[in-house]
Amino acid sequence: MKRNGPLITLLAGLALAAVLITVNLTVTARGGDDPDPAGFGAAAATSAPATAPAVDPPPSSAPPAGPPPAAKVNAVWAGKVDGGGATIAIAVTDGVAVAYLCDGKKAEVWLQGTAAAGKLELAGAKGATLAGTFGGGKAAGTVTAGGRSWKFTAPAVKKPSGLYRATATVRNAKVVGGWIVLPDGSQVGIVTVDGQPRPAPAVDPATGAVTVDGAALTATPVTGALTAN
Amino acid sequence: MAADEGTRRIAPATGLYVPLLLGAVVTVSLGVYGSVHTPTGVSVNIAGFSGPMEVKVWLASGAALLALVQLTTALAMWGKFGPHPPGWLGPLHRWSGRGAFLLAVPVAVHCLYALGFATYDMRTLAHSLLGCFFFGAFTVKMLSLPKRGLPGWTLPLLGGAVFTALIGLWLTSSLWFFTTFGVRF
Numbered sequence: 001m002k003r004n005g006p007l008i009t010l011l012a013g014l015a016l017a018a019v020l021i022t023v024n025l026t027v028t029a030r031g032g033d034d035p036d037p038a039g040f041g042a043a044a045a046t047s048a049p050a051t052a053p054a055v056d057p058p059p060s061s062a063p064p065a066g067p068p069p070a071a072k073v074n075a076v077w078a079g080k081v082d083g084g085g086a087t088i089a090i091a092v093t094d095g096v097a098v099a100y101l102c103d104g105k106k107a108e109v110w111l112q113g114t115a116a117a118g119k120l121e122l123a124g125a126k127g128a129t130l131a132g133t134f135g136g137g138k139a140a141g142t143v144t145a146g147g148r149s150w151k152f153t154a155p156a157v158k159k160p161s162g163l164y165r166a167t168a169t170v171r172n173a174k175v176v177g178g179w180i181v182l183p184d185g186s187q188v189g190i191v192t193v194d195g196q197p198r199p200a201p202a203v204d205p206a207t208g209a210v211t212v213d214g215a216a217l218t219a220t221p222v223t224g225a226l227t228a229n
Numbered sequence: 230m231a232a233d234e235g236t237r238r239i240a241p242a243t244g245l246y247v248p249l250l251l252g253a254v255v256t257v258s259l260g261v262y263g264s265v266h267t268p269t270g271v272s273v274n275i276a277g278f279s280g281p282m283e284v285k286v287w288l289a290s291g292a293a294l295l296a297l298v299q300l301t302t303a304l305a306m307w308g309k310f311g312p313h314p315p316g317w318l319g320p321l322h323r324w325s326g327r328g329a330f331l332l333a334v335p336v337a338v339h340c341l342y343a344l345g346f347a348t349y350d351m352r353t354l355a356h357s358l359l360g361c362f363f364f365g366a367f368t369v370k371m372l373s374l375p376k377r378g379l380p381g382w383t384l385p386l387l388g389g390a391v392f393t394a395l396i397g398l399w400l401t402s403s404l405w406f407f408t409t410f411g412v413r414f
Contacts (some may be wrong), residue, residue: 006370010371083344105322184348
């Protein structure tokens with residue numbers, strides 16, 4: 001027993017890991033056909049084709065005309081949410097904050113609000129909210145959308161990393177694209193054409209050039225409040 | 230070990246080859262799995278905590294605490310706190326080690342399954358490397374323990390490596406979590 005003890009310890013750990021992995025695989029397989037694995041995309045996916053899938057301006061957000069009196073915040077934070085199921089970027093221009101949460105497949109939400117005195121307060125369509133803090137080169141907090149919430153800690157990023165958005169009308173179809181470019185060069189984005197979200201084609205962060213349905217669009221870094229178009 | 234030291238024989242380290250090889254296999258396998266497997270973002274977890282991260286930081290904290298017990302009991306067993314260490318030190322060392330290992334396994338499963346090998350910043354990179362290294366080093370230690378005739382430095386070196394890795398893992402995860410989000414359950 002004594003000489004076998006260490007081996008039994010190893011095997012016990014292996015067995016425990018095997019059980020956990022098996023349970024994981026079972027649980028994940030059951031949810032595998034979920035068209036919305038990240039779970040927050042219902043808002044974008046169900047919006048009526050006739051209406052713009054853009055953000056309803058949150059009523060409580062400070063209008064761009066009335067920025068906070070304190071030092072105006074200018075920063076961009078971007079990173080994966082805890083658990084890695086989605087990516088978030090927050091772009092702040094003179095205290096006006098725009099956040100984009102996106103899984104790169106079909107779930108996305110845009111939020112708008114304020115960044116002042118170390119606090120982030122944003123809101124988006126269908127009751128989506130983001131509350132957090134920033135400072136020391138990072139932003140952290142909780143974003144809630146579609147009845148689920150994610151915690152995140154995102155580092156400050158510099159161009160070409162950041163948050164990009166493109167809006168256009170292509171052959172009478174309203175196109176809204178959002179991209180998050182991370183410091184490692186990877187991109188996560190969704191383009192919504194007439195209310196139908198889908199993974200976005202890669203954008204050139206240097207020029208913002210991107211081709212959607214054969215049409216050349218230009219994505220621009222998000223600065224200041226979103227416009228419906 | 231004690232017998233070998235008594236005879237003053239220079240023990241060959243050849244007995245370590247197989248454990249080291251298997252440990253390397255474990256480390257590389259974990260790293261490859263963590264890199265290749267697409268992180269799911271979710272994994273089964275223990276109820277009663279506010280979130281998976283909270284579960285992990287407390288499991289890891291338990292493992293780190295037991296690692297301190299490991300260090301203390303190991304030092305005592307090797308006579309660092311005076312001769313004639315009490316007989317209960319051995320069982321305490323073995324069972325605290327098993328406890329630490331078994332606490333670390335669910336954390337690692339969650340890391341590898343839900344998050345994957347991450348190189349996002351220095352903290353996640355160090356954590357990913359240490360995590361893979363820890364289970365490899367632990368494998369080497371477990372496979373070396375029953376072997377007789379290994380050099381005297383084997384167990385202190387392996388034990389020290391395992392301990393250092395686990396503490397490093399705790400610092401790059403739980404301590405970071407506690408200092409970033411505060412201590413919560």
